[in-house]
Amino acid sequence: MKLAHKTLGNGPVLVILHGLFGSADNWLSIARELENSFSLVLVDQRNHGDSPHSSTWNYEVMAEDLAELLDDLGHERVFLMGHSMGGKTAMRFATQYPERVEKLLVADIAPRAYPIHHQEILAGLNAVDVERLASRKEADEQLAQHISHKGIRQFLLKALGRDEQKGFKWRINLPVITEKIEEVGRALPEEARFEGATLFMGGANSDYIREEDKDLIQKHFPNSNLIYIKQAGHWLHAEQPDAVIQTIKAFFK
Incomplete structure (x- = not known):
């Protein structure tokens, strides 16, 4: 690759x-x-x-x-x-x-x-309605329902990018990371x-x-x-x- x-x-x-x-x-x-x-x-x-x-x-x-x-x-x-x-x-x-x-x-x-310990983060990322996002602020608000720590949210939102239609997308492969999170540990x-x-x-x-x-x-x-x-x-x-x-x-x- x-x-x-x-x-x-x-x-x-x-x-x-x-x-x-x-x-x-x-x-x-x-x-x-x-x-x-x-x-x-x-x-x-x-x-x-x-x-x-x-x-x-x-x-x-x-x-x-x-x-x-x-x-x-x-x-x-x-x-x-x-x-x-x-x-x-x-x-x-x-x-x-x-x-x-x-x-x-x-x-x-x-x-x-290491045991799996990113469940809250993954739940938060998967809860963000990326296809309907109007702003980063809106993404932060959705993420905050799962992750209270502002610094962690700011770090995670660095992975939020733009697609060719100027909409939002995750720069991480969230479905695969979610499915195979045990590989990290x-x-x-x-x-x-x-x-x-x-x-x-x-x-x-x-x-x-x-x-x-x-x-x-x-x-x-x-x-x-x-x-x-x-x-x-x-x-x-x-x-x-x-x-x-x-x-x-x-x-x-």
């Missing part, structure tokens, strides 16, 4: 993968602070952003999508970073194609399995292993990377370290951007 992507900056190549319901744009403000140090590739994963939609959606094919993109761009070996779902894709890619990853940074996700395969330098960067206020995950992380990534960003939850790049930027620079430099 030919993935949509954005490129900017100069220097060693750093590829960044967004999380569930997101897109490359989620990392654009961070990327602009890194463009003097890296050649950045911000990727829309399949079924997200401007990339194609497909009924096949799992980490194996998402890793293959990334390999195809790097081939097309002529990048044999890169720095790789992913957040949440993107972190799972990055882990899968690094263990499938270890020769193509110089260093790996995983943001606020562990290699373990799947664990890294038992035999998966990446020997290269790896950093797990968790949010101190998030429970996505727990103390008991350390042994599993070391099993899959024996040359890894784990740090926590203070005063940050799961959306650490939005909550503590300066700390995230400095961590990225320090690790990949």
Whole structure:
């Protein structure tokens, strides 16, 4: 699959993968602070952003999508970073194609399995009457009936785009994501292993990377370290951007 992507900056190549319901744009403000140090590739994963939609959606094919993109761009070996779902894709890619990853940074996700926990968000997204929407404000009002947190609604509404008739549409493949949401939480395969330098960067206020995950992380990534960003939850790049930027620079430099 030919993935949509954005490129900017100069220097060693750093590829960044967004999380569930997101897109490359989620990392654009961070990327602009890194463009003097890296050649950045911000990727829309399949079924997200401007990339194609497909009924096949799992980490194996998402890793293959990334390999195809790097081939097309002529990048044999890169720095790789992913957040949440993107972190799972990055882990899968690094263990499938270890020769193509110089260093790996995983943001606020562990290699373990996660239970389905996006039911309220999916209910809210599916409740929005996209075909009859008159404005984004109306979409926010419909979403608010299911999701009270304004910040989460603002993030989700970034996936609301326009179609060729100037009407609204979801840029995510909502039917497939809803049907196959369990794929997002799947664990890294038992035999998966990446020997290269790896950093797990968790949010101190998030429970996505727990103390008991350390042994599993070391099993899959024996040359890894784990740090926590203070005063940050799961959306650490939005909550503590300066700390995230400095961590990225320090690790990949």
